[in-house]
Amino acid sequence: MLLACLGATSQAQADTLLTLDDITPTSGSSASKISDGILQLTDNSLSNRTYQIGSAYSSSAVDVSSFSASFSFQFSGGNPNWNNKSADGIVFVMKNAESRTSGGPGGGLGYASNTENGITYAGINRSIGIEFDNWTNSTFSDPGGNVSHIGIDMNGNGRSLTTLNISPAFNGNGPWYAWVDYDGSNLSVSVSTTNSKPGTAMLSYEIGSLESIIGSPTAVIGFTGSTGLATQTSQVLSLDIQNTSEPVPEPGALALLGTGAAIAIVRRNKMRLPETC
Template identity: 60%
Template sequence: MKKQLLATLFMLGCFGITSQTYAVPVLNTITLDDIAPTPGSSATKLPDGVLQLTDNSLSDPEYQIGSAYSTSPVGIETFNATFSFQYSGTYPAHGSADGIVFVIKNPASATSGGDGGGLGYGTITTGNGSYAGIPNSVGIEFDNWYNPEVGDPSSNHIGINVNGSVVSQGTVDISPEFNGSGPWYAWVDYDGSLLSVSVNQTNLKPDSAMLSYNIGNIQSVIDSPAATVGFTGSTGWATQTQQVLSFDYNDPPRAVPEPGTVTLLGIGGALVSIWTRRKRLAISD
């Protein structure tokens, strides 16, 4: 009887663990299909699957805040994220702004921060009031408006932000301007300590990172073993349409072939194709 009771308790315990595991699955790989707009924000999914965070075609496109996140948490021990985005349009006599942020956050944290220079991510005071940023989070900003009050280095840069602050831990200027010169391609890599970012106007990853920051253990930063990942974006006095065109996230990181390796693979594939064709011709003769 005692053995049967222990066996039953063991089975119930296993069932409970299994049920918890499947109730909130932690994914290792997601794409743009797994990113959903936050209800009530300006973000939307277009019919072709593109994620649009802000819309410059509105009658009043000022001070929008868009956000969208993964529908399930993801692993963050080590990872790489690759995505493409583009900005387009301006507000007459105002210009284009403000940019987007790739966000890694505690699943329970707020989904957005302030408009304008807050980029939908950060703590800021604007003409619409004061906003709190996203706590327990890491944000990679792609900023195309100069906000000197938060330490922006220029009107077109990338930066690494922590815990809802738009005062970046590190920045680097980017040329040409994001708006109107897209699509842009971005790579975010994390090796368990170092967070690295690069952008390019082609889908060829630069040989070395353009911006790096030793952030340490991201799980400690966001106070969670897994994260919700996604994007925020905003407009202010100046406006633009902001779109994320593609997205891939992998934990652990997926290897990205070096340019030379890609070339060799291409040559190898061509040689195999020629050899196969010649063999077929020889057989038919």
């Protein structure tokens, strides 16, 4: 019974790390918080809707030794001056607190290094990014066919470590639900138009130590997004990140466990004493 209580105490320590309320738009970027706390990374209603770069992050770094993240997002609209085509997408980012907050517009998704209109943008170094991309950029070796895809990126490089085509297209078919899980070595991603997590991850990659990549046991977490000549409104609707590291009992709980064990031993020994005359 004592062990059960301690187990419940330990489990309670696996608290939520972050929600969307903890994510703040980066000053000077196109990101903003709108009604109901929705994070809007790019805005298709602007008169100058092209080449936007939006970013938003948690105000403090959190433990990323092992976690499970779930969030929802939606893309809508297109550029009426460019055949109503829509682009480019968003990136779920885990980065060093000292790393830059954004990469380039267009195919850079606000995360990766690229060159647009003669301007070269650096990517977000010391980071891992999960892209939700709805435009095929040959520069980044994006998969062909269906333009919507997910990918796992590293250190501001837009050439994904691994990708997967997604159908239907992200734009206009949301809201979409996404899950990102990291077990200390393997990073896995899934998406769906229903809020039901697939039993098997849709995309995974053995990245090894996230701490080694980021250069810290903690990371700032957030999102980036961008437009190019093709544009859209990109919004993150919800976010929940749980720490899935093995919970460790507090010192007081450990002391209680030791006391309980000692009492149990004494009682057991008393039961074994032989009867006396």
